[in-house]
Amino acid sequence: xxxxxxxxxxxxxxxxxxxxxxKTAIIQRFLKDxxxxxxxxxxxxxxxxxxxxxxxxxxxxxxxxxxxxxxxAMRKLSxxxxxxxxxxxxxxxxxxxEAVKSLREEILEVKEDKYTPIVVIGNKIDRxxxxxxxxxxxxxxxxxxxxxxxxxxxxxxxxxVLEAFKELLLQANLPSWLSPALCRRRETFPKESNKRPPMxxxxxxxxx
Ligand SMILES: Nc1nc2c(ncn2[C@@H]2O[C@H](COP(=O)(O)OP(=O)(O)O)[C@@H](O)[C@H]2O)c(=O)[nH]1
Ligand SMILES: [Mg+2]
Numbered sequence: 001x002x003x004x005x006x007x008x009x010x011x012x013x014x015x016x017x018x019x020x021x022x023k024t025a026i027i028q029r030f031l032k033d034x035x036x037x038x039x040x041x042x043x044x045x046x047x048x049x050x051x052x053x054x055x056x057x058x059x060x061x062x063x064x065x066x067x068x069x070x071x072x073a074m075r076k077l078s079x080x081x082x083x084x085x086x087x088x089x090x091x092x093x094x095x096x097x098e099a100v101k102s103l104r105e106e107i108l109e110v111k112e113d114k115y116t117p118i119v120v121i122g123n124k125i126d127r128x129x130x131x132x133x134x135x136x137x138x139x140x141x142x143x144x145x146x147x148x149x150x151x152x153x154x155x156x157x158x159x160x161v162l163e164a165f166k167e168l169l170l171q172a173n174l175p176s177w178l179s180p181a182l183c184r185r186r187e188t189f190p191k192e193s194n195k196r197p198p199m200x201x202x203x204x205x206x207x208x
Pocket of ligand 1: 017018019020021022023024025026036037038039040042066067123124125126127153154155156157
């Protein structure tokens with residue numbers, strides 16, 4: 001009898017955070033590589049993206065939430081049924097960081113302190129002059145005190161959006177093609193280089 005560990009092929013991610021921090025913008029940048037400067041209120045949207053990697057079909061379900069949280073029961077349900085969480089704040093809005101703190105408490109409560117992959121994302125780093133939250137402080141809280149991952153992004157300038165998804169998927173235990181070694185290999189290519197060699201699907205982290 002062989003004991004083959006079945007790799008997970010479906011994952012559900014949920015994006016939580018105050019309204020206006022850029023949750024929808026990050027998801028749209030990832031899915032469509034677009035950026036919409038106007039804010040349109042999200043109620044709740046589920047996106048699905050599928051990849052075939054090494055003959056295996058992998059599905060990523062991404063839940064985009066409103067941030068206004070007038071439906072706490074709905075939020076609890078989506079927390080219960082998710083594998084990994086992106087908690088988003090904006091670096092120009094200290095209150096949105098407070099929202100991240102209480103959302104994290106809520107997640108841990110719903111998940112009853114079971115291991116829960118959480119990635120904290122400080123978005124809008126392109127707004128240099130308007131920054132009000134220091135990355136050093138958040139880094140130490142998130143990585144040392146909470147033991148979650150932390151990164152800063154700009155959906156507008158496409159900084160760290162792909163990395164945020166990679167981190168979420170890694171933590172949610174998607175198949176080995178997303179292993180850190182493969183991802184790191186991809187990251188070593190200079191960002192703007194035209195000389196980048198064509199990638200084989202099996203070498204890619206998240207190209208569709
Ligand atoms: N400068 C800047 N603006 C952003 C960024 N991400 C989102 N926005 C803007 O912030 C507003 C709210 O974004 P949205 O994605 O709708 O926020 P959500 O409510 O969290 O989904 C919109 O006007 C976006 O264009 C970013 O990285 N940089
Ligand atoms: Mg939105």
